[in-house]
Amino acid sequence: MFEFKLPSLGADMDQGKLLVWHVQPGDTVHKGQVVAVVDTSKAAVDVEIWQEGTVWQLLVQPGATVPVGTPLATLLAPGEQPPAGGAPAPKPAAVPAQPAVSEAPAQATPVRVAAVAAAAVATPPPPPGRRPASPAARQRAQALGLELSHLTGSGAGGAITLADVERAAAQAANQVAGQAGAPAQPAAAVAAAKSSAANRQAEMRRTIGEAMARSKREIPHYYLLETIPMARAQQWLLQTNATRPITDRLLMAVLQLKAVALALQQFPAMNGFYRDGAFQPARSSHIGVAISLRQGGLIAPALHDVAQQPLDQLMRNLSDLVRRARAGSLRSSELSDASITVTNLGDQGVEAVLGVIYPPQVALVGFGRIALRPWVQDDGQLCAAPTVTASLAADHRVSDGHDGALFLAAVRDALQRPQDL
Structure with a gap:
């Protein structure tokens, strides 16, 4: 028999609230299966299990807040016989969720879970005429006095997420502020929405x-910092996208991610974790992608095995990750597996990014905007060429400037051969 414990979904997470169980005593579970939804007070996250077995007992009730490492359930290993004299314990009754959303643990998950989002979980089909919505979204809408039938869902299959509810509440508040006497949501709902938004932002x-x-x-x-010429990458991307429908076109960010992943294969000291006084290299390139959220803040879930993905697949996976991050539908592995983070603020107009490493990672790569700048070509001719400033923030306990310089040079060289990415 073994225990399934509340995992850490970030270096600074110390507790979480169990929202939903997706398994019951007696169920067989498989590696990678989503078994529960946990709210870190920043995001409701699908939590996976990474051992095979059969659920014996659920130890924590939905609605309970427990520290990281707390046993949530006990399971029987494959082939293991149950203890004598007992049957699996019944599934614990759910604890009614509180309407307030401003409670937070003493320390919450950092940047990567900076949005309070709905639990995008598998639920039974809604009754006819009932809008599909996550449990957290339904509870929040009821607390604010909002009708789900009037909202637009951004989740899978048009499901309404908590972010959709909060957005509708904020719009109602703006209506009241800008149109005196105009019919809108109840005053209590407007006040609650304003308070909730302020609390979340703080x-x-x-x-x-x-x-x-x-x-x-x-x-x-x-x-x-490294200035990288981007003329070849831009030209290759233009020619490649010219023959594709809009929905299948590649973004420059995909080429940059792939270049970083290939460089990590040459310089593994940039790819891993510093834990317990020692560096632990990562087995693959799981790149955390910094994503801005519509309601403010950042989240940096991981794209897994970036070096092994063709560009088309990587583009699809990146688009899906961004969509799910903004809808609040991420998995625990995506919030805990990133072995390096890449942030791209080029579309915001900044020239360079000097990032702060997300522990326990040991490096962060940043890309600024691509812009025409003076450039001396290989033949000595001065011209105006598109370039981008790539930055590296790295941990001196693991690598030195020499290693970092060679790593950035490898990123630069990979972007000069976009056809090989």
């Missing part, structure tokens, strides 16, 4: 501040 900022303060306090950062 909590998000506190969490980011704590995570980054810890990073700068504990990690001896060093920074490097």
Whole structure:
């Protein structure tokens, strides 16, 4: 018999609230199966199990908040006989969820879970005429006095997420503020929406501040910048996309992610974790992608095995990851597996990004905007060429500037051969 414990979904997460069980005593579970939904006060996350077995007992009731590492369930290993004199314990009754959403643990998950999102979970088909919505979204809408039938869902299959409810509540508040006497949502709902939005924003900022303060306090950062010519990559991308429908076109961000992943294969010291006083190299390139959220804040879930993915597949997976991150439909492995983070602020107009490493990772790569700048070609001719400034923030406990410089050079060289990516 073994225990299934509440996993850590971030370096600073110390507790979470169990929202939903997807299994019952007696169920057989498989590696990678989603068995529960846990709210970290920043996101409702599908939690996977990574051992085969049969559920014997559910130890924690939905609605309970418990520390990281708390046993949530006990399971029998494959072939193991159940204890004598007993049958699997019944599934615990759900604890009614509280309408308030401003409660937060002493420390919450940092940047990667900076959005409070709905649990995008598998639920029974809704009755005819009932809008599909996550449990958290349904509870929040009821607390705010909002009708789900009036909302537009951004989740899978048009399901209404918690983010959709909060957005509708904020729009109702704006209506009341801008149209005196205009019919809108009840005053109590408007006040609650304003308070909730303010609390979430304050909590998000506190969490980011704590995570980054810890990073700068504990990690001896060093920074490097590299100007990369992008004419070949741009030309290749233009020619490739010219023959594709809009829905199948590639973004430059995909080429940059693939270039980073290939460079990591040459320089594994940039790809891994610093834990318990030692560096643990990652087995694959699981790249955390910094994604801005519509309601503010950032989240950086992982794209798995980037080096092994063809560009078309990587583009599809990136689009899916962005969509699910903004709808609040992420898995625990996507929030805990990233072995390096890439942030791209080029579309925001910044020239360069000097990022802060997300512990326990040991490196972060940033890309600024692609812009025409003076450039000396190989033949010595001066011209205006599209270039991008790539940055590296790395951990001096694991690598030195020499290693970092060679890593950035490898990223640069990969982007000069886009056809090989």
